[in-house]
Amino acid sequence: MSMAKKECIKVLHNERIEEGVYDLWLDAGDMATRAQPGQFLSLYCNNGGRLLPRPISICEIDKKSKRIRLVYRVMGEGTKEFAELKSGDFLDCMGPLGKGFTLEGKKALIIGGGIGIPPLLELAKQLTCEKDIVLGYRDATFLNKEFEKYGKVYISTEDGSVGRKGNVIDVIKENDLTADIIFSCGPTPMLRGVKEFALANKIKAQLSLEERMACGIGACLACVCQSKEVDHHTNVNNKRICKEGPVFYADEVII
Amino acid sequence: MSMAKKECIKVLHNERIEEGVYDLWLDAGDMATRAQPGQFLSLYCNNGGRLLPRPISICEIDKKSKRIRLVYRVMGEGTKEFAELKSGDFLDCMGPLGKGFTLEGKKALIIGGGIGIPPLLELAKQLTCEKDIVLGYRDATFLNKEFEKYGKVYISTEDGSVGRKGNVIDVIKENDLTADIIFSCGPTPMLRGVKEFALANKIKAQLSLEERMACGIGACLACVCQSKEVDHHTNVNNKRICKEGPVFYADEVII
Amino acid sequence: MENKISKNNKIDLNTEVSIAGLTFKNPVTTASGTFGSGMEYGDYVDLSRLGAVTTKGVSLLPWPGNPTPRIAETYGGMLNAIGLQNPGIDVFIDRDLPYLRSHDTKIIVNVVGKTAEEYCQVVERLSDCDVDMLEINISCPNVKEGGIAFGQDATRVEAITSQVKKYAKKPIIIKLSPNVTDISETARAAEAGGADALSLINTLTGMKIDIDRRKFLLANKTGGLSGPAIKPIAVRMVYQVANAVKIPIIGMGGIMTGEDALEFIMAGATMVSVGTANFINPMATEEVIDGIEAYMSRNQIYDINKLIGCVE
Amino acid sequence: MENKISKNNKIDLNTEVSIAGLTFKNPVTTASGTFGSGMEYGDYVDLSRLGAVTTKGVSLLPWPGNPTPRIAETYGGMLNAIGLQNPGIDVFIDRDLPYLRSHDTKIIVNVVGKTAEEYCQVVERLSDCDVDMLEINISCPNVKEGGIAFGQDATRVEAITSQVKKYAKKPIIIKLSPNVTDISETARAAEAGGADALSLINTLTGMKIDIDRRKFLLANKTGGLSGPAIKPIAVRMVYQVANAVKIPIIGMGGIMTGEDALEFIMAGATMVSVGTANFINPMATEEVIDGIEAYMSRNQIYDINKLIGCVE
Numbered sequence A, B: 001m002s003m004a005k006k007e008c009i010k011v012l013h014n015e016r017i018e019e020g021v022y023d024l025w026l027d028a029g030d031m032a033t034r035a036q037p038g039q040f041l042s043l044y045c046n047n048g049g050r051l052l053p054r055p056i057s058i059c060e061i062d063k064k065s066k067r068i069r070l071v072y073r074v075m076g077e078g079t080k081e082f083a084e085l086k087s088g089d090f091l092d093c094m095g096p097l098g099k100g101f102t103l104e105g106k107k108a109l110i111i112g113g114g115i116g117i118p119p120l121l122e123l124a125k126q127l128t129c130e131k132d133i134v135l136g137y138r139d140a141t142f143l144n145k146e147f148e149k150y151g152k153v154y155i156s157t158e159d160g161s162v163g164r165k166g167n168v169i170d171v172i173k174e175n176d177l178t179a180d181i182i183f184s185c186g187p188t189p190m191l192r193g194v195k196e197f198a199l200a201n202k203i204k205a206q207l208s209l210e211e212r213m214a215c216g217i218g219a220c221l222a223c224v225c226q227s228k229e230v231d232h233h234t235n236v237n238n239k240r241i242c243k244e245g246p247v248f249y250a251d252e253v254i255i
Numbered sequence C, D: 001m002e003n004k005i006s007k008n009n010k011i012d013l014n015t016e017v018s019i020a021g022l023t024f025k026n027p028v029t030t031a032s033g034t035f036g037s038g039m040e041y042g043d044y045v046d047l048s049r050l051g052a053v054t055t056k057g058v059s060l061l062p063w064p065g066n067p068t069p070r071i072a073e074t075y076g077g078m079l080n081a082i083g084l085q086n087p088g089i090d091v092f093i094d095r096d097l098p099y100l101r102s103h104d105t106k107i108i109v110n111v112v113g114k115t116a117e118e119y120c121q122v123v124e125r126l127s128d129c130d131v132d133m134l135e136i137n138i139s140c141p142n143v144k145e146g147g148i149a150f151g152q153d154a155t156r157v158e159a160i161t162s163q164v165k166k167y168a169k170k171p172i173i174i175k176l177s178p179n180v181t182d183i184s185e186t187a188r189a190a191e192a193g194g195a196d197a198l199s200l201i202n203t204l205t206g207m208k209i210d211i212d213r214r215k216f217l218l219a220n221k222t223g224g225l226s227g228p229a230i231k232p233i234a235v236r237m238v239y240q241v242a243n244a245v246k247i248p249i250i251g252m253g254g255i256m257t258g259e260d261a262l263e264f265i266m267a268g269a270t271m272v273s274v275g276t277a278n279f280i281n282p283m284a285t286e287e288v289i290d291g292i293e294a295y296m297s298r299n300q301i302y303d304i305n306k307l308i309g310c311v312e
């Protein structure tokens, strides 16, 4: 019967790439075949005290070798546990989940902030149009070299240690970047800024949102965001980030 | 300040020696130096859902290499978890705990039943007097070869597959075994039989008892057995198996 | 798909139970609010294997629910303050019901309201629908009106039960709150009001504080605690209620495995619901059924009904 | 032993709190019944580091407690039905008290009885002893008489509090039961009766069934649930009570770490007790203190009193 299931997946590689940021490759089997940029996996902890899944976006998909790459930051006990995984260990996962990015546009602006940067890598890879890439960090950078293959990369850091001191919007304005489609993922204040910029410049924008999740598959209604229109499923102004999202058009949601 | 503590101990070896019975060697450091036959260790689970320690008696002590051997049977989820330990893994332990066997007597009868057999091995090793060893199993035997170094070994099995068909008391009676001291560990019905035999034959007997434990160090009063005299500590007819025991003289306790 | 042994077992084992004259193929249903409208789990489990599907609470009009964050993880459990978001009875009847009916399982509809009248209106709307039982949720801790306010007071439990009964053409289950001094009192009140069955427990009110931000983790401040952490409380309450009333009980609270379910059955539950476990393992419901069957075969118990309330 | 940084922190940080005119060097004490008479943990922790030691419940005469098994493990917690075994007030005064007094910590004596008179008699016997506070346990779920029966009814809570107060020369803490519909009612009743402080929560009544033997796991059938599983309920109740009364609160229920303790403090507790955690880690009390201090340094909070009830 079951087409989808929770699976025990082998860890191929797990490495610290920056203070508190880890790079994890999974032997994901069918999950890799089905995965789309912008979708996420639910990862489960080993420690029985922590029951809920941790949603982590897909950073890269290698359909040929059926591998999926995740890049995550250690935030609490669950991600701390993941940081200790070694090659050959096993991890319970479910996915790919949610609705990812829609590949579209002629000139794209990819805007990532902090740990919102990883999900944009596979997007950048799959997106064939012309693109500018703006990455905002607090201080230390990661993954930026890998983006260079896919477009021109602009960097901002809060402390000015790399690239421009400031935020992604500062970089965009300074460089007069423009596009007919924006793809963005990052902290909510940044997404608000991106939405505002997109509106002001009449650019279509796809934003990847975050919320605490329990089921990850649309059943519990934990992860809603406010939607502009009454949503078809909920019949109220709510959309489920795990199901209708995590990627939404900026004008669909109130953030 | 602390002399005693909960420690993270390295697993040297963990091997199945019989269906559901495992042999575990720990790199026990100071614990090994202090350990006495009949004492136990509190082992903690890795899975955060299972919080209480599992008491496991010490089977062998290697003071020179500071190693402790435990032999345990998989009963529930906790021991199932221990069964999966591999050399090099770490395990949280506390101990050695409780009061072990008092080495005494001129002619000893060592009587073990099932998973009560392991704690008698170190005793047999340290006890210098003459001794007969009676081991009762349900079917498959384990550790019996190792006891042969220390005395004459008699075996009973419930199904008669090895040794005499029947229980340890049958073997003792059949072979007219006698002694001035009995040391015994095993299931409660067997210990009752041993106590009865000891009383009838006026033999002093030390019995190792079992009860569910929470603290393992005498604080919670979970693990009491009924004592004949009003106990000094509790001021009622109760003794703590983890503290005054697990080894008691047969006439101290009501079982 | 299934191997021979389990096929044979199914022939030998009777897992059928009945409540209020209805027969369920096995005692396992889903806990309201944890299984969506069933559709979401259709990819993971065969809904036709379940004794029943219990739906998310449904109200007269659409409810938007509480602001986020709506959930928080706790040790061995979770808090939720969804606030009974639901699309309202019309969408439920038009969209969710036909989907559920296309499976060979019973349908239990969880009903919520802000006033006694609203409960009755939903019950009335469902009277002529093809559903099997109604579960009246008078115990949700996450909405200001209705919900738990009804469920904590025996007099009000009896009153709302008898009101709802007037409008109901289907058997009525009253879902009890565990946030009470003596659950056998509210249970007896529901029985006196004419309830056909009881379900328990709903969630226990709890709170989590984010110490770094020094703020409540949930937007709603408090939420309902569920998951394995609460199982011992739930089993105790089922045992207590089974000894206080004659009507059948649907037991829930932290069921993750067949073994957990059997504790509730032995304590006196005729059926059990799997809730939070669905989030941790989307195949949990089927695995609970498998676990119960495996226990029965292992212990040569051929009729599940022999296990109901058998603890000594 | 200690490094410089922690020495310095101690100078900079004020962890002193006060209750009923008494000053405690830090807000951490032990939960009654989980720390023996203190002696058992003396090998593992430096008792002089604790704000206070709270003793096991002590009664007039020795109590033998319940038959075994007295405990059962549950998911993220445990059930206990020790039944308040204790050697009686005489042995306590002769043996345990001098040991505790030899350490630089406050002593809180937990008092139990089967009747109101018995509580009063124990309190009277302790009047002239060198103890700091008395904690009246009217909430133990594991004894037939006294205990929880008193603690679930507001009228009786007020009555017993005022009776006990007549005999007490030391400040009185009333320990509340969580097995109630509305804990702020019993809290207000204790305050009205003259309690100097409240402690909460005692254990939640639970049950575990051994499905293989089809019997209750505990000889007493039911037991009290404690440990991290219950923390969200305890934090909620502390917050609720802090908003209902003016007297200080000692919070407990599942505290394993300094972070857990801080949740209770932010919810409104002036002190916290570490209970079940001692069984899991005998150094838990000291580690909770270390954790609180580390949080304070990290967040540059120099006075713990600023954190009491600060959640928003």
Ligand SMILES: Cc1cc2nc3c(=O)[nH]c(=O)nc-3n(C[C@H](O)[C@H](O)[C@H](O)COP(=O)(O)OP(=O)(O)OC[C@H]3O[C@@H](n4cnc5c(N)ncnc54)[C@H](O)[C@@H]3O)c2cc1C
Pocket (backbone or CB within 6 Å): A040, A052, A053, A054, A055, A056, A057, A058, A071, A072, A073, A074, A075, A076, A077, A078, A079, A080, A115, A118, A119, A209, A210, A211, A212, A213, A246, C072, C073
């Ligand atoms: C769709 C989606 C995609 C994500 N992709 C990534 C990614 O690619 N890389 C990455 O580092 N992080 C990502 N996150 C955030 C990540 O899920 C959290 O950092 C992680 O769950 C924290 O777990 P923890 O146990 O370490 O923290 P704790 O705070 O101990 O977790 C406690 C609970 O809160 C939840 N939680 C805590 N923070 C968040 C958060 N920000 N979002 C959702 N749930 C949270 C946890 O899942 C858990 O249930 C994503 C979140 C979402 C919703």
Ligand SMILES: Cc1cc2nc3c(=O)[nH]c(=O)nc-3n(C[C@H](O)[C@H](O)[C@H](O)COP(=O)(O)OP(=O)(O)OC[C@H]3O[C@@H](n4cnc5c(N)ncnc54)[C@H](O)[C@@H]3O)c2cc1C
Pocket (backbone or CB within 6 Å): B040, B052, B053, B054, B055, B056, B057, B058, B071, B072, B073, B074, B075, B076, B077, B078, B079, B080, B115, B118, B119, B209, B210, B211, B212, B213, B246, D072, D073
């Ligand atoms: C002093 C002492 C020495 C022991 N020595 C040995 C030994 O050398 N080898 C061995 O195989 N077993 C020994 N046991 C029994 C062993 O402790 C249990 O088999 C084990 O705790 C079961 O844990 P579990 O998680 O597998 O079972 P579960 O049933 O899942 O455990 C649940 C809880 O019950 C407790 N529990 C279950 N059975 C027992 C029991 N028989 N005695 C005490 N607590 C129990 C567990 O510790 C745990 O807290 C000893 C017990 C005691 C008291």
Ligand SMILES: Cc1cc2nc3c(=O)[nH]c(=O)nc-3n(C[C@H](O)[C@H](O)[C@H](O)COP(=O)(O)O)c2cc1C
Pocket (backbone or CB within 6 Å): A214, A220, C031, C032, C033, C034, C056, C057, C080, C082, C084, C110, C137, C140, C175, C201, C202, C203, C225, C226, C227, C228, C230, C252, C253, C254, C255, C273, C274, C275, C276, C277
């Ligand atoms: C996310 C979530 C939503 C819930 N929604 C409802 C609901 O709509 N109606 C209801 O009666 N109970 C609701 N409940 C309570 C469950 O049905 C169940 O009573 C409770 O969670 C205990 O079972 P569990 O521990 O197996 O989850 C909800 C529980 C959760 C976790």
Ligand SMILES: Cc1cc2nc3c(=O)[nH]c(=O)nc-3n(C[C@H](O)[C@H](O)[C@H](O)COP(=O)(O)O)c2cc1C
Pocket (backbone or CB within 6 Å): B214, B220, D031, D032, D033, D034, D056, D057, D080, D082, D084, D110, D137, D140, D175, D201, D202, D203, D225, D226, D227, D228, D230, D252, D253, D254, D255, D273, D274, D275, D276, D277
């Ligand atoms: C084994 C055990 C014995 C207890 N004995 C007592 C007691 O004698 N008096 C009392 O007031 N509370 C007693 N309690 C309750 C605890 O003091 C505490 O209120 C409860 O366990 C919750 O805290 P925790 O989760 O940190 O353990 C006992 C708890 C346990 C686990």
Ligand code: FES
Pocket (backbone or CB within 6 Å): A212, A213, A214, A215, A216, A217, A218, A219, A220, A221, A222, A223, A224, A240, A241, A242, A243
């Ligand atoms: S996490 Fe359950 S609906 Fe999104």
Ligand code: FES
Pocket (backbone or CB within 6 Å): B212, B213, B214, B215, B216, B217, B218, B219, B220, B221, B222, B223, B224, B240, B241, B242, B243
């Ligand atoms: S286990 Fe706590 S006193 Fe023995």
